[in-house]
Amino acid sequence: xxxVTALSVVRVTSLFATAMFSGVFSLLSALLFVGLDAVDVxxxxxxVGAGISTVLVLGTLALTSRHEKPSTSxxxxxxxxxxVTGGALVYGTMDMPNxxxxxxxxxxxxxxxxxxxxxxxxxxxxxxxxxxxxxxGYDTLGETAVVFTAGIGVLLLISGLGRRRKEEEEDDGESxxx
Amino acid sequence: MRHHLILRVITKxxxxxxxxxxxxxxxxxxxxxxxxxxxxxxxxxAFILYGIVFGLExxxxxxxxxxxxxxxALGVLIYAATGIYSLFIGYGYLDYSxxxxxxxxxxxxxxxxxxxxxxxxxxxxxxxxxxxxxxNRPPRISDEEW
Amino acid sequence: xxxxxxxxxxxxxxxxxxxxTGLYIVVAKGNLVxxxxxxxxxxxxxxxxxxxxGKVTGGTAPIYPADLNIDPNVIYSNPLPHVLILTAIVVGxxxxxxGLALIVRIQEEFGTIEEDEIVIIEKSIAREENERYRAATxxxx
Numbered sequence: 001x002x003x004v005t006a007l008s009v010v011r012v013t014s015l016f017a018t019a020m021f022s023g024v025f026s027l028l029s030a031l032l033f034v035g036l037d038a039v040d041v042x043x044x045x046x047x048v049g050a051g052i053s054t055v056l057v058l059g060t061l062a063l064t065s066r067h068e069k070p071s072t073s074x075x076x077x078x079x080x081x082x083x084v085t086g087g088a089l090v091y092g093t094m095d096m097p098n099x100x101x102x103x104x105x106x107x108x109x110x111x112x113x114x115x116x117x118x119x120x121x122x123x124x125x126x127x128x129x130x131x132x133x134x135x136x137g138y139d140t141l142g143e144t145a146v147v148f149t150a151g152i153g154v155l156l157l158i159s160g161l162g163r164r165r166k167e168e169e170e171d172d173g174e175s176x177x178x
Numbered sequence: 179m180r181h182h183l184i185l186r187v188i189t190k191x192x193x194x195x196x197x198x199x200x201x202x203x204x205x206x207x208x209x210x211x212x213x214x215x216x217x218x219x220x221x222x223x224a225f226i227l228y229g230i231v232f233g234l235e236x237x238x239x240x241x242x243x244x245x246x247x248x249x250x251a252l253g254v255l256i257y258a259a260t261g262i263y264s265l266f267i268g269y270g271y272l273d274y275s276x277x278x279x280x281x282x283x284x285x286x287x288x289x290x291x292x293x294x295x296x297x298x299x300x301x302x303x304x305x306x307x308x309x310x311x312x313x314n315r316p317p318r319i320s321d322e323e324w
Numbered sequence: 325x326x327x328x329x330x331x332x333x334x335x336x337x338x339x340x341x342x343x344x345t346g347l348y349i350v351v352a353k354g355n356l357v358x359x360x361x362x363x364x365x366x367x368x369x370x371x372x373x374x375x376x377x378g379k380v381t382g383g384t385a386p387i388y389p390a391d392l393n394i395d396p397n398v399i400y401s402n403p404l405p406h407v408l409i410l411t412a413i414v415v416g417x418x419x420x421x422x423g424l425a426l427i428v429r430i431q432e433e434f435g436t437i438e439e440d441e442i443v444i445i446e447k448s449i450a451r452e453e454n455e456r457y458r459a460a461t462x463x464x465x
Contacts, residue, residue, distance in 0.1 A: 003338070006345040006365050015357055022361045029368050037401040038375045039211040039385045041409050045368070047219040048417045052305055053364060055226060059312035060357060060424040064431040068355040069438050078352035086344040090337060098332025100381030107380060111404045115386065123283045124208035124290065125388040127403045128410070132213065133290040136407060137272045141257055143411045144297050148254050150418030151304035155247070157425040158311040209390055215414055301414075308421050315428070 002028050013068045015061055023054040040128045182231070189231045196224035204298050208287075214294040218301025226309045234313050246307045253300025260292050335376055342369035354439040356430065360423045367416045371409045378405035 005025045009018055026049025033042035097104040114131055122130045132140055204217035229237035264276035274289025275282035346369060349362025379401050386403035388394055431437050434445050 002342060003345070006342055009358070009361060009365065010345065010349055010353075015355070018358055018361050022364055025365060026368065029372060032372060033375060036372075036375050036379045037383055037385050038378070038406045038409070039387070040213070040216075041371070041375060041406050041413070043211050043216050044219075044410055044413050045371070047216050047223070048413055049364070049368065051223050052219060052417055053420055056308065056312065056421055056424050057357065057361065059309070060427055063312070063315055063428045064357065064437050068353070068358060071352070071354050073354075073440075075352050078348055081351060082344045082348045085347065086340055089340045089343070093333055093336040093340070096333070096336060096377075098328070099335050099376055100379050100383075101332070104377070107378075107402050111402045115400060115403065119388065119392050119394060121283070122286045122290075123392070124287070125390055125392060126208055126210065126212075127386045127388065127400075128211075128406050129207045129213050129290065129294070131403055131407045132410060133293050134274060134286055137261075137274075137293065139411060140293070140297065141261070141272070143414055144254050144257055144300050146415050147304050147418055148250055148300055150422050151250050151307050153422050154308050154311050154425045157422075157429055158315065210387070211385075215410065304418075308425075311425070312428070 002032070013070055015066055015068055016058075018068075019054055019057040019061065022057065023050045026050040026053065040126075185231050189227055193224050193228050196227070197221060200224065204294065205291075207294050208290065214297030215301055217294075218298040219305060221298070221302045222305030222309070225306055229309065229313065234310070238310070241306065243307075243310055246303050246310065249299055249303030250307060253296045253298070253303065256296030256299065257293055260289060260296070264289075336373065339369050339373040339376065342372070356427050356437045356439065357424075360420060360427070363423075364416070364420060367412075371412060374409055375405050378402035 002025065005021055005028060009021045009025070012018060012021070026045060029049070030042045030046035033039075033045060114135060115127055118124070118127050118130045122134055124130055200217050200221035203212040203220060204214065207213035207217070225237055225241055228240075260274075260277075261272035264273050265271050267276045267279075269276035272289075275285040277285040277288045279285070343366055346362045346364075346366030350359050350366065353359060353362065380399055383399040383401040386400045386406070427437055430442070434442050436442060436445075
């Protein structure tokens with residue numbers, strides 16, 4: 001179902017449908033994350049992807065156009081690039097351990113240590129929050145700074161301009177009439 | 179939106195529940211999936227929903243733009259200040275056991291609560307600020323053409 | 325290639341297919357909003373690939389019971405990828421918001437959000453500036 005949704009984003013030309021499909025894609029991927037035992041990630045992906053991203057894309061559509069111009073260039077070069085990249089990635093996964101194996105390198109280095117230390121050092125049941133806020137707290141500070149920067153960036157780009165342009169038009173109107 | 183009666187009634191009922199759920203997710207981040215980011219996004223969604231259905235002026239009476247802009251910086255300040263406070267007492271930066279030296283576990287609890295609160299405040303502010311910025315512009319497509 | 329190898333790796337290949345769909349949208353489509361949506365699809369499938377590396381078969385979500393009586397027989401999935409992906413999701417939404425704000429400004433300046441039309445407009449602006457510059461320096465020299 002995920003593949004069908006992603007492929008339909010490629011094909012449709014109405015941008016409103018694209019926004020809706022991206023919301024559907026986010027919700028389906030949240031389901032997949034629950035199936036992979038990542039409940040925090042599923043929560044965040046559902047809230048952020050299906051909530052905020054869809055609202056932002058719809059807001060952009062209200063300020064720009066609603067339909068996409070059908071493309072006239074040939075898709076051969078993008079398809080070639082995509083197949084080469086996909087082939088390289090598949091070649092890379094050949095060496096990976098099977099999904100779910102308990103002796104994979106990702107499971108054996110730091111994480112069992114964190115899971116053992118959390119009950120008596122921090123004492124909260126949610127290990128993900130413990131790692132996020134305490135063991136890797138510095139990274140979370142950086143992430144908060146990134147969100148802050150994005151907010152400031154959007155405010156700089158969009159916020160005051162409509163008002164200033166209206167004031168300019170009023171001044172021009174006055175100087176033209178007076 | 180004058181003639182969308184169902185939307186207005188349901189929104190009035192839902193907004194309070196959504197804000198309550200956001201507080202629940204924020205403070206139960208220790209015990210169940212949740213934490214600062216999710217709570218911030220859900221809280222912002224409550225106000226965005228109110229703004230979409232009832233209009234931008236009404237939601238800006240409740241939550242004026244200057245409050246939102248102050249909230250942006252306040253969250254990051256809370257986070258960094260927690261770290262600097264533990265630096266002043268003599269421990270390392272962002273070492274939460276400084277917050278209660280005789281019981282390091284309680285210090286961790288307090289530290290995590292404070293830090294997640296800061297994160298939640300910033301994320302709420304950013305999402306609402308972005309919505310205000312996008313909604314303030316005069317739209318190119320009128321409501322009937324959708 | 326044994327059957328077990330195939331079953332253990334088919335998820336990775338599925339996520340790679342999703343990734344390539346997102347990449348195709350970014351590269352091939354001309355509309356800027358669709359490119360941002362394709363970028364979102366690409367990001368989400370990368371997250372899926374990353375989290376699938378943390379799953380342990382027979383495991384459960386990495387949250388202990390509330391009174392912290394940890395049953396030693398229960399297997400927990402690896403929480404470390406979850407933490408990294410949480411950060412990545414938030415960074416992704418920040419990127420999307422900034423990209424969409426840029427698109428709104430582009431629409432106001434150029435009047436269109438189709439990539440090929442923007443290239444034509446930019447080339448004509450560059451040509452006009454070059455001619456103006458040549459005319460100005462021609463007069464001075």
